[in-house]
Amino acid sequence: MKIVKTISEVREQVRQWRKEGLTVGLVPTMGYLHEGHASLIDASHRDNDRTVVSDFVNPMQFSPTEDLESYPRDLEHDAVLAEAHGCDMIFNPEPEEMYHKNFSSFVDMTVLTEELCGLSRPIHFRGVCTVVSKLFNIVKPDKAYFGKKDAQQLAVIRHMVDDLNMDIEIIGCPIIREDDGLAKSSRNTYLNEEERKSAVVLSKAVEIGKSAVRNGVRECAEIISEMKAKIESEPLARIDYIKIVDAETMQQIKKIDRPALCAMAVYIGKTRLIDNFFTEDM
Numbered sequence: 001m002k003i004v005k006t007i008s009e010v011r012e013q014v015r016q017w018r019k020e021g022l023t024v025g026l027v028p029t030m031g032y033l034h035e036g037h038a039s040l041i042d043a044s045h046r047d048n049d050r051t052v053v054s055d056f057v058n059p060m061q062f063s064p065t066e067d068l069e070s071y072p073r074d075l076e077h078d079a080v081l082a083e084a085h086g087c088d089m090i091f092n093p094e095p096e097e098m099y100h101k102n103f104s105s106f107v108d109m110t111v112l113t114e115e116l117c118g119l120s121r122p123i124h125f126r127g128v129c130t131v132v133s134k135l136f137n138i139v140k141p142d143k144a145y146f147g148k149k150d151a152q153q154l155a156v157i158r159h160m161v162d163d164l165n166m167d168i169e170i171i172g173c174p175i176i177r178e179d180d181g182l183a184k185s186s187r188n189t190y191l192n193e194e195e196r197k198s199a200v201v202l203s204k205a206v207e208i209g210k211s212a213v214r215n216g217v218r219e220c221a222e223i224i225s226e227m228k229a230k231i232e233s234e235p236l237a238r239i240d241y242i243k244i245v246d247a248e249t250m251q252q253i254k255k256i257d258r259p260a261l262c263a264m265a266v267y268i269g270k271t272r273l274i275d276n277f278f279t280e281d282m
Helices: 007-019 035-047 075-084 124-139 151-163 186-190 193-198 200-214 220-232
Strands: 002-004 024-029 050-055 089-091 143-147 169-173 237-246 260-268 271-278
Touching (some): 035 050, 035 075, 050 075, 075 089, 089 124, 124 151, 151 169, 151 260, 193 200, 200 220, 200 260, 220 237, 220 260
Parallel strands (some): 002 089, 143 169
Antiparallel strands (some): 237 260
16 A cells, blocks of 8 residues: 555556556545544545545635644654555645645635534635645545535535546445544544543434334424434533434425435534434434
8 A cells, every 4th residue: 555645646546557557546634534534534435446535724714813733743643544444545745735825716615514513613614615626636536535424515526426427426425433423533632531431412303203103203493302302311412403404405495395414513511513304314
């Protein structure tokens, strides 16, 4: 497995693979890889002849008050995990490689980015769309893999690919959870022991929401109320949002009468965690 730092190295290797008639999958990540990322690499390895993992903490998607500097990084660990799951090349650029001094072009989106995480992180998806479109242009993969834990991001990327006529298939992969249900996340490392125990309340609320839907509840306010009560029973938890939206447009709905996404963001102490479920996956 190669670890490369420059765009030219990525392009040269991909050109060689293409000459050999090989297919290429891309797994975009911000590094500090865990079992959730491993599942994406596994999926790409199954589907494609070669797999590229981008390992880049993208400064453009962090606001000045967010955790860019403290975001966990461990390339050595990432390389071991990625290679074990079939990665052929890690692209680990410096910010200056991705954004030169006079960089001034961005990919932005309306509607889908105005709800859920887009409300509390207004610059986030502009940064996501810009870096992902750059990665797509650099690697030119046949398929790209994203986790359903970042459900809004997945919807945004799919919409961007469709809007801009990108010839890439976007694959959404299931949430990977700890044994106690907590969704795998690089930010879980921020939690102390007490907070880690408290964080399980997110997955418990998800199960409450799923149970309500399975039992025939279709009014979104009723489902949200039950989930909210569970979160609020945990003293260390503070709700950013719990919402039910159309799974395609990310716009709020009042009744589950179409494919829907129930998503939440919750602070456990100072750490913001997300979780969700799609009604179509139940």
